[in-house]
Amino acid sequence: MKKQESVAADEYELRLFVTGASPNSVRAIANIKRICELYLAGNYNLEIIDVYQQPLLAEEQQLIALPMLLKSSPLPQMRLIGDMSDTQKVLKGLGKNNETTDGIEENL
Amino acid sequence: MATALSTKKDTNIRLQKSPTGIAGLDEITEGGLPKGRPTLICGEAGAGKTLFGIEFIVKGATQFNEPGVFVAFEEKSDELAANVASLGFDLKKLVQEKKVRLDYVHIERSEIEETGEYDLDGLFIRLGYAIDAIKAKRVVLDTLENLFSSLSNEAILRAELRRLFEWLKTKGVTAIVTGEKGNNQLTRQGLEEYVSDCVILLDHRVQNQISTRRLRVIKYRGSMHGTNEYPFLIDSNGISVLPVTSLTLENKVSSQRVSTGIPSLDNMLGGQGFFKGSSILVSGTAGTGKTSIAAHFANAACMRSERCIYFAFEESPEQIIRNMKSINVNLEKHVKSGLLKFHASRPTLYGLEMHLLVIYKTIQEFKPTTVILDPITNLVTVGTVSEIKSMLMRLIDYLQKEQITVLFTALTLNTIINENTDEGVSSLVDAWLLVRDIEFNGERNRGMYIMKSRGMKHSNQVREFVINDHGLELVDVFLGPEGVLTGSARVAHQLMEKTEDALKAFSLNRKDREIERKSSMLEAKISGLRNEFESVKDELNRIYQEEELKQEVLNQNREAMINLRKEKVQQSTKK
Numbered sequence: 001m002k003k004q005e006s007v008a009a010d011e012y013e014l015r016l017f018v019t020g021a022s023p024n025s026v027r028a029i030a031n032i033k034r035i036c037e038l039y040l041a042g043n044y045n046l047e048i049i050d051v052y053q054q055p056l057l058a059e060e061q062q063l064i065a066l067p068m069l070l071k072s073s074p075l076p077q078m079r080l081i082g083d084m085s086d087t088q089k090v091l092k093g094l095g096k097n098n099e100t101t102d103g104i105e106e107n108l
Numbered sequence: 109m110a111t112a113l114s115t116k117k118d119t120n121i122r123l124q125k126s127p128t129g130i131a132g133l134d135e136i137t138e139g140g141l142p143k144g145r146p147t148l149i150c151g152e153a154g155a156g157k158t159l160f161g162i163e164f165i166v167k168g169a170t171q172f173n174e175p176g177v178f179v180a181f182e183e184k185s186d187e188l189a190a191n192v193a194s195l196g197f198d199l200k201k202l203v204q205e206k207k208v209r210l211d212y213v214h215i216e217r218s219e220i221e222e223t224g225e226y227d228l229d230g231l232f233i234r235l236g237y238a239i240d241a242i243k244a245k246r247v248v249l250d251t252l253e254n255l256f257s258s259l260s261n262e263a264i265l266r267a268e269l270r271r272l273f274e275w276l277k278t279k280g281v282t283a284i285v286t287g288e289k290g291n292n293q294l295t296r297q298g299l300e301e302y303v304s305d306c307v308i309l310l311d312h313r314v315q316n317q318i319s320t321r322r323l324r325v326i327k328y329r330g331s332m333h334g335t336n337e338y339p340f341l342i343d344s345n346g347i348s349v350l351p352v353t354s355l356t357l358e359n360k361v362s363s364q365r366v367s368t369g370i371p372s373l374d375n376m377l378g379g380q381g382f383f384k385g386s387s388i389l390v391s392g393t394a395g396t397g398k399t400s401i402a403a404h405f406a407n408a409a410c411m412r413s414e415r416c417i418y419f420a421f422e423e424s425p426e427q428i429i430r431n432m433k434s435i436n437v438n439l440e441k442h443v444k445s446g447l448l449k450f451h452a453s454r455p456t457l458y459g460l461e462m463h464l465l466v467i468y469k470t471i472q473e474f475k476p477t478t479v480i481l482d483p484i485t486n487l488v489t490v491g492t493v494s495e496i497k498s499m500l501m502r503l504i505d506y507l508q509k510e511q512i513t514v515l516f517t518a519l520t521l522n523t524i525i526n527e528n529t530d531e532g533v534s535s536l537v538d539a540w541l542l543v544r545d546i547e548f549n550g551e552r553n554r555g556m557y558i559m560k561s562r563g564m565k566h567s568n569q570v571r572e573f574v575i576n577d578h579g580l581e582l583v584d585v586f587l588g589p590e591g592v593l594t595g596s597a598r599v600a601h602q603l604m605e606k607t608e609d610a611l612k613a614f615s616l617n618r619k620d621r622e623i624e625r626k627s628s629m630l631e632a633k634i635s636g637l638r639n640e641f642e643s644v645k646d647e648l649n650r651i652y653q654e655e656e657l658k659q660e661v662l663n664q665n666r667e668a669m670i671n672l673r674k675e676k677v678q679q680s681t682k683k
């Protein structure tokens with residue numbers, strides 16, 4: 001039972017790496033915030049990091065293409081690159097299968 | 109920015125170059141890669157692209173005080189360090205000293221989801237940070253094309269690559285980008301269209317089971333460069349490129365002469381031997397004594413306390429030493445005293461280029477004044493005639509520059525290929541001795557003549573070349589009505605001449621004696637005649653005196669008579 005609880009309690013650990021206020025970054029921030037609120041409401045932790053401010057992170061995190069959203073939990077780890085404008089792909093990357101998304105969208 | 113500006117300013121005058129430190133390449137490119145600009149190195153897998161990049165970075169850090177960043181897309185930093193450690197590059201130490209920075213860029217395709225527009229700012233930031241951290245002047249990206257397999261949006265990638273190269277230029281770093289060779293283009297992703305300043309192609313070909321690496325500068329905007337394919341090598345010291353020929357023929361020459369070690373051969377060469385720093389070819393059929401000539405030459409050099417290297421491609425050093433002992437040439441003591449060095453290797457051990465490099469290196473380390481290659485024809489097994497010619501040309505060029513005398517031996521067979529070898533090399537060498545068999549009268553003898561010897565008087569005669577316990581000797585052959593006489597025929601002829609001489613001397617003696625006898629006989633006759641003449645003369649004298657006496661007596665008588673008469677007259681008158 002404990003396992004089930006932990007799964008239910010599993011928070012989405014998300015980190016979005018952006019580069020200042022570039023158009024892609026601005027769009028990505030807006031998009032991910034919208035998607036999180038819509039699909040992961042209350043069950044996520046989103047951190048937005050400006051790589052310009054912490055250039056060392058670029059090497060540590062193997063950053064190449066930006067913006068990038070790093071999902072470290074739940075497993076598997078995923079890296080979503082781009083401005084997050086393709087909602088379907090973002091959800092696929094977050095591990096939200098199509099059924100649930102469909103359900104939510106119907107409910108809305 | 110300041111550096112970028114100054115670079116731009118200087119390019120107006122002359123393109124600035126960044127030396128690679130790779131042996132030979134800076135000669136071909138006349139100074140190195142374009143400074144502050146990207147250069148593309150392309151080639152097939154295993155052509156040596158990564159090593160080229162690494163060497164550029166390491167040499168920059170160690171020799172030219174230009175720190176460098178190496179961005180690896182293929183190998184992890186540790187792997188890279190381990191791989192190049194075998195080449196004597198201590199990457200880890202350089203990293204600690206902040207002269208080099210390694211960055212491993214890796215994208216796990218399975219973890220990636222592309223969700224829209226993106227750019228490669230992450231790479232820019234990393235690179236920018238790395239460059240600024242060690243004030244790098246050099247950057248290597250190995251190999252950028254890996255991005256194309258990790259990221260699918262080609263349009264974005266291409267736009268970003270263009271931006272990357274522009275950005276690198278503004279950073280003022282000299283960059284090397286490597287790319288794998290594509291089907292119909294230089295690189296799979298057409299990187300050459302972004303890098304327009306300098307493109308170098310590395311190639312790795314196998315011919316007759318022996319591989320040769322080659323390098324070609326395809327383009328170099330704003331600079332002269334060698335356009336040929338240059339063989340290059342990867343060995344324990346990294347890459348070395350060997351320019352086929354130096355562009356000019358401005359070698360210094362010496363008029364100093366060196367002895368051949370065979371006095372009679374020196375005599376044939378105007379009495380002094382060869383010029384120092386010249387190249388000598390000794391060619392001949394099997395068993396004509398080429399190696400013996402070479403050994404004498406080596407021995408003579410060591411006797412002058414000069415250093416000599418003997419490259420043997422046929423026999424082992426011990427074999428040569430033993431064989432030469434039989435003709436009174438002691439090479440062993442020179443080996444022991446360190447004046448003579450043998451370097452024996454099978455021709456098939458490695459390709460021609462590798463041979464050339466080994467020769468170069470050995471010479472550079474040992475610094476000899478005399479080099480012997482015995483025999484060069486064995487190298488035919490690892491290369492074509494034209495390849496050997498080009499190799500020897502480069503070798504001779506180098507040796508002339510260093511003022512090292514070189515003696516090659518070449519085996520001539522009656523096949524066309526080998527005659528070509530001779531001809532091919534003969535135009536390169538300064539002196540050419542030909543040793544050949546003279547088969548006559550049921551025996552085989554050796555004859556030698558000087559085919560050419562630039563810049564000195566030399567004998568035009570064929571000499572018989574005798575190898576005996578004391579070494580080599582050149583003997584005049586007999587040119588008679590019967591043709592050229594050698595060996596026992598020559599000795600027989602000599603004996604015959606001796607007999608003739610004795611006979612001649614004897615007959616001369618006899619004639620002399622006869623003359624003497626005749627003269628004494630004649631002299632006796634002369635004295636007899638003289639006696640006769642004396643007696644005749646006496647006789648004549650006596651008659652003459654008698655006449656005179658008679659005349660005197662007559663006169664006296666007459667006077668007496670006159671006086672008598674006068675007295676009679678006076679007496680008569682007195683009376």
